[in-house]
Amino acid sequence: xxxxxxxxxxxxxxxxxxxxxxxxxxxxxxxxxxxxxxxxxxxxxxxxxxxxxxxxxxxxxxxxxxxxxxxxxxxxxxxxxxxxxxxxxxxxxxxxxxxxxxxxxxxxxxxxxxxxxxxxxxxxxxxxxxxxxxxxxxxxxxxxxxxxxxxxxxxxxxxxxxxxxxxxxxxxxxxxxxxxxxxxxxxxxxxxxxxxxxxxxxxxxxxxxxxxxxxxxxxxxxxxxxxxxxxxxxxxxxxxxxxxxxxxxxxxxxxxxxxxxxxxxxxxxxxxxxxxxxxxxxxxxxxxxxxxxxxxxxxxxxxxxxxxxxxxxxxxxxxxxxxxxxxxxxxxxxxxxxxxxxxxxxxxxxxxxxxxxxxxxxxxxxxxxxxxxxxx
Amino acid sequence: xxxxxxxxxxxxxxxxxxxxxxxxxxxxxxxxxxxxxxxxxxxxxxxxxxxxxxxxxxxxxxxxxxxxxxxxxxxxxxxxxxxxxxxxxxxxxxxxxxxxxxxxxxxxxxxxxxxxxxxxxxxxxxxxxxxxxxxxxxxxxxxxxxxxxxxxxxxxxxxxxxxxxxxxxxxxxxxxxxxxxxxxxxxxxxxxxxxxxxxxxxxxxxxxxxxxxxxxxxxxxxxxxxxxxxxxxxxxxxxxxxxxxxxxxxxxxxxxxxxxxxxxxxxxxxxxxxxxxxxxxxxxxxxxxxxxxxxxxxxxxxxxx
Numbered sequence: 001x002x003x004x005x006x007x008x009x010x011x012x013x014x015x016x017x018x019x020x021x022x023x024x025x026x027x028x029x030x031x032x033x034x035x036x037x038x039x040x041x042x043x044x045x046x047x048x049x050x051x052x053x054x055x056x057x058x059x060x061x062x063x064x065x066x067x068x069x070x071x072x073x074x075x076x077x078x079x080x081x082x083x084x085x086x087x088x089x090x091x092x093x094x095x096x097x098x099x100x101x102x103x104x105x106x107x108x109x110x111x112x113x114x115x116x117x118x119x120x121x122x123x124x125x126x127x128x129x130x131x132x133x134x135x136x137x138x139x140x141x142x143x144x145x146x147x148x149x150x151x152x153x154x155x156x157x158x159x160x161x162x163x164x165x166x167x168x169x170x171x172x173x174x175x176x177x178x179x180x181x182x183x184x185x186x187x188x189x190x191x192x193x194x195x196x197x198x199x200x201x202x203x204x205x206x207x208x209x210x211x212x213x214x215x216x217x218x219x220x221x222x223x224x225x226x227x228x229x230x231x232x233x234x235x236x237x238x239x240x241x242x243x244x245x246x247x248x249x250x251x252x253x254x255x256x257x258x259x260x261x262x263x264x265x266x267x268x269x270x271x272x273x274x275x276x277x278x279x280x281x282x283x284x285x286x287x288x289x290x291x292x293x294x295x296x297x298x299x300x301x302x303x304x305x306x307x308x309x310x311x312x313x314x315x316x317x318x319x320x321x322x323x324x325x326x327x328x329x330x331x332x333x334x335x336x337x338x339x340x341x342x343x344x345x346x347x348x349x350x351x352x353x354x355x356x357x358x359x360x361x362x363x364x365x366x367x368x369x370x371x372x373x374x375x376x
Numbered sequence: 377x378x379x380x381x382x383x384x385x386x387x388x389x390x391x392x393x394x395x396x397x398x399x400x401x402x403x404x405x406x407x408x409x410x411x412x413x414x415x416x417x418x419x420x421x422x423x424x425x426x427x428x429x430x431x432x433x434x435x436x437x438x439x440x441x442x443x444x445x446x447x448x449x450x451x452x453x454x455x456x457x458x459x460x461x462x463x464x465x466x467x468x469x470x471x472x473x474x475x476x477x478x479x480x481x482x483x484x485x486x487x488x489x490x491x492x493x494x495x496x497x498x499x500x501x502x503x504x505x506x507x508x509x510x511x512x513x514x515x516x517x518x519x520x521x522x523x524x525x526x527x528x529x530x531x532x533x534x535x536x537x538x539x540x541x542x543x544x545x546x547x548x549x550x551x552x553x554x555x556x557x558x559x560x561x562x563x564x565x566x567x568x569x570x571x572x573x574x575x576x577x578x579x580x581x582x583x584x585x586x587x588x589x590x591x592x593x594x595x596x597x598x599x600x601x602x603x604x605x606x607x608x609x610x611x612x613x614x615x616x617x618x619x620x621x622x623x624x625x626x627x628x629x630x631x632x633x634x635x636x637x638x639x640x641x642x643x644x645x646x647x648x649x650x651x652x653x654x655x656x657x658x659x660x661x662x663x664x665x666x667x668x669x670x671x672x673x674x675x676x677x678x679x680x681x
Contacts, residue, residue, distance in 0.1 A: 032490070050421035051562035051577060052405050055622040055632060055652075068620075071632065072490045073512040074639040095404075095426075097490040098510045115494030117426070164558030168550055176549070181419030181560040181577075196445035199453030209418050210444050211558070227420070298443055298458025309420075310461075317461040 002043050002058070002067050005232040010042030012128040013232075013307075020122035027089035029116055030081060030104075031060040032072035036094045036120055038232050039307040041065050050179075061085055073097035078104045085111065092116035124306055127332035131233065132356055135305065135334045136365050138175070138230035139354045142237040143367050145170040146224060150374045153241040155218045159184040159211045162222075170228060177229030179309055183209045187221040187240070187348035200297065205342040207296035207350070216243040221252075221347040227309045234309045236336050238352035241374055248373045255341045255349040260371030262287075262294050262339040263353050266302050266315070270335060270355065270362040276302070276327040279315035283339060294339045296350070302337045305354075310336075333357040349373075381523070382414025382450060386438065392518050393434055399484040400474050401432040401511050402499070404491055407627025408515050410580055413438040415456075416447030419560040419577055426495025427460045428488075431473050439473040441466070463495055467502035474503070487511025513640050516630030520623060521648035526581075527663045530625060530650055531672040533583035534661045537576050538673050541585035544572040545681075562627075570681065571657040582627055587679050588657025594619065595676030598653050599662055599669050604645050608638035611645060616655070624652040624661060656680070 004010065017040050021027075031037045034053055037060040038044045045067040047056040059069035059077065061084035070077040077100050085091055088110035094117065096104070104113070148169050152162060162184040170178065185208045188194040194206035209225060216222065220243040228235045240256075242248060248256070262283050269282035283294060283301040293316060295301040301316035313327035313335075329335075335355050342348040351370035355362045368374075389412055393401065403409040406417065409429030417429070432438045440448055443459040460466050474484065482505035488496075489512050500506055522530065537556070544552025549567040552574060559576035563584070566573040571588025598619040601611050608631035615621065615633060623629035631643045649664045650672065658679045661672045673679070 046564045046566055049563050049575065049628045051419065051560075051582070052407055052627040054405075054630075055620070055628040056563075068634075071639065073510065076637065076639060093493050095490045095492055097512060098488065098508055099512075100490075101493075113493050115492050115497075117492055117494055160558040162558075164554065164556060167556070167558065167561070168553045171549055171553055176553075176565060178561065179421045183418065194446075196449060198445070199456055200458050201445050202453075208444075208446055210416060210447050211418075298460070300461070314461050318458070318465045319462045320464070323462065323464070 001047065002045050002065055005038070005042040005044070008130050009134060009231060012131050013039060013042065013123070016123040017119065020119050021092070024114070024119055024122065025090055026092045026114060026119055027086050028062045029060065029092040029119065030085065030096070031093075031116060032057060032069075032077070032095045034058050035308065036060075036116060037065060039120060039123070042232065044232070072100055075099040075103035078107060082107045087111065090114050092119045094120070121312065124311065125330045125332060127306065127334070132332060132334060134231045135233045135235070136354070136356070138228060138233055138235035139237065139365065140367050141173045141175055141230065142170065142226055142228045142235040145173050145175065146226070146237055146239060147368060150241065151376055153216065153222055153243050154245070155216050155220075155243055158213050158215045159186065159222070160213050163211045166226065170226070175228045175230060178227065179229050179234060180225070180227035181211060183223055183225035184211050185209050185223045186214055186216065187223050187342070189221075189345060189347045191344065204292045204297035205294070205340055205348070207340060207342070207348065219244045221349065223348070223350060233307060234305055236305050236309055236352060238338055238350060239368060239370060239374065240349045240351060245376055251343070251346045252349075252373065255343060255346060256372055259339055259341045259349050259351060262301070262341070263337045263351075263371070266337045266339070267353060267355050267362050267364065270329055270357055271360065272329055272331045272357060274329050275325045276313035276315040276319075277321060277324040279313070280324065283316065294341055296340045299338075301339050302335055305334050305336050329357050331357055331359050335362065381525075385411050385414070386432070388518050389432060390435060392514050393432070393487070396487070396514050397485055398487045398509070398511070398514070399434050401487045402428040402491070403430045403432065403489060403511070404428050405489050405627065407582075407629065408489060408519065409440065411519055411626045413440045413448075414450055415440045415442060416580060417442045417444050419562070426463055426492035427466050431470065433474050463498050467498045470499065470502055483507070485509055487514060489515065512630065513643075516640050516643050519626065519629055520643065521646050522625055522650055522663070523648070526625065527648065527650060527672070529579070530581055530583060530661070531663070533576070533578060533581055534585070534673040537574060537583045538585040538587070541572040541574055541587050544574065545587060573657070573659070580626060582624055583661065584624065584652055584659060585673065586654060586657060586659030588681055590656030590658035590680040592658075592676040592680040594655050595653065595658055595660060595680065598655060599660070599676070602645065602651060602653070602662060602664060602669050604647055604664050606645055607641065608633050608643045608645065609641035612636055612638035618655055620654040622652050624650055
């Protein structure tokens with residue numbers, strides 16, 4: 001069944017999409033990813049199979065939303081929507097297979113195709129307060145679910161058990177759209193515990209995010225990371241949990257403190273007009289250059305969050321310096337700041353500050369005491 | 377996925393690629409990528425686009441793109457590549473993946489599933505003279521037939537998710553989620569006091585359960601229409617109205633059959649195919665074998681409440 005986001009959220013997004021379409025000369029769009037459909041139209045389907053979007057896809061052709069639609073690999077999709085598309089001009093398309101693309105060219109030879117990523121990217125900002133409120137609410141609800149889990153992270157319980165219980169506690173807080181297989185993953189303490197740190201990962205800080213049936217042992221550091229959908233926006237919450245009734249050692253405290261130092265340097269540097277490359281530089285300020293950067297490869301030290309779980313600006317990812325410098329912060333950006341500190345024999349610590357870029361500074365909105373270890 | 381199982385998948389895929397004249401496959405879909413390369417990535421809705429999950433050359437091992445190298449220990453280190461946020465990174469490396477040290481040459485025929493127009497243009501620029509063609513028909517045929525072990529694993533997962541759905545009927549959403557025991561939900565769980573619909577992914581495979589009001593006889597008629605040797609289009613034409621059938625296994629897979637049409641229309645159903653059959657608020661999962669149709673989940677009478 002097709003459902004709609006709250007009208008005030010749809011209106012905010014639509015205003016930007018229409019302005020961006022005008023600026024780009026886009027006359028209509030054919031969107032086949034559920035995320036793009038929801039961003040642009042506010043429509044979503046509780047029937048969509050989110051892992052592949054094959055059996056019940058949702059499609060938007062201009063202002064018309066179809067669910068279940070035909071998958072974007074099939075030429076038949078175009079036969080079903082062609083009357084909803086203009087005869088000429090420019091249509092923005094996010095994802096399409098060769099057969100459907102050929103059919104579109106055949107039936108609409110005078111219609112130019114533009115990658116919808118341009119339209120969607122331009123339409124992300126400036127974000128309105130009602131959207132920021134939705135993002136912060138999603139974040140705080142997810143953090144509340146995580147806070148309720150801390151006492152369950154003890155020796156003898158499995159990573160998978162914890163992920164299962166988190167799904168229950170998230171749902172109890174109105175969050176049942178888990179976009180990511182929730183991470184409860186024991187971090188390695190020694191290189192030998194990370195045989196995957198090879199190839200491109202060699203020389204980087206060993207990290208892990210696959211949730212398995214592994215049973216926690218005393219003192220384990222457990223990476224937590226969740227991606228949650230709410231009202232068409234997303235929350236990204238991460239922390240490192242400690243499977244021990246006794247408190248952290250001084251060396252473990254030092255990991256968390258050092259994490260906080262890096263994260264706050266990034267946040268202090270974040271303001272409108274500043275680029276992602278400035279955030280990367282802030283993370284590395286005073287950092288021993290002989291050590292790997294303080295974030296996991298192939299992730300980032302900071303990224304945006306909005307209708308997508310990870311969206312520009314990306315600081316510390318695989319963008320060339322000029323591309324990173326071109327990703328400029330604007331007021332209303334919601335950022336996740338998520339360094340990672342790891343020391344051989346001690347272990348790892350990662351958390352994620354959620355922060356909103358204001359007119360003059362960036363304010364942390366997270367409710368949990370990151371930069372410290374959770375207290376049982 | 378076991379290493380031998382993955383190698384068997386890869387061999388089947390590369391034989392089919394040779395038959396279709398394909399020099400490479402670029403797979404954006406998580407299920408096909410995992411089928412071809414045997415790796416495990418963190419479950420994420422909508423991964424892959426515009427960066428492929430896996431690149432399969434005509435011979436040799438595939439290359440995977442992942443944030444989870446711990447899920448790709450069966451591949452050599454130089455075939456495991458970090459998640460790319462920048463499509464330019466992909467196109468700078470892709471020629472090497474597809475051509476080895478001497479480069480890929482020109483005029484490659486590359487099969488893809490679906491991709492962003494911008495991603496496609498970048499790849500075409502990086503591989504001069506290449507032609508991007510549909511790879512989904514070939515994938516559909518290769519992925520359709522499951523081994524006996526795979527059917528058994530799917531059956532066990534079906535029973536697990538069906539039992540969880542039954543708990544959901546009795547105890548609501550919380551009871552359902554708790555009974556799923558941390559399995560990743562790959563569709564929004566729908567729970568009411570009269571019906572439960574849920575789909576999960578575990579150990580790289582997908583299963584679904586749909587318990588609710590419905591006409592069991594319609595489900596029975598749909599199952600009778602699933603005959604090996606028939607094309608998906610023929611089966612779709614003989615399904616009762618309102619019945620929706622999709623392949624299921626590594627993900628939701630081909631064929632997709634509903635409302636009198638199918639994609640791919642000409643795909644022949646074969647022993648080893650596993651299909652999810654939905655109607656009203658009900659659903660069952662069936663495996664095709666030489667003897668006919670075998671239910672992996674409850675029967676239409678049992679799921680129609």
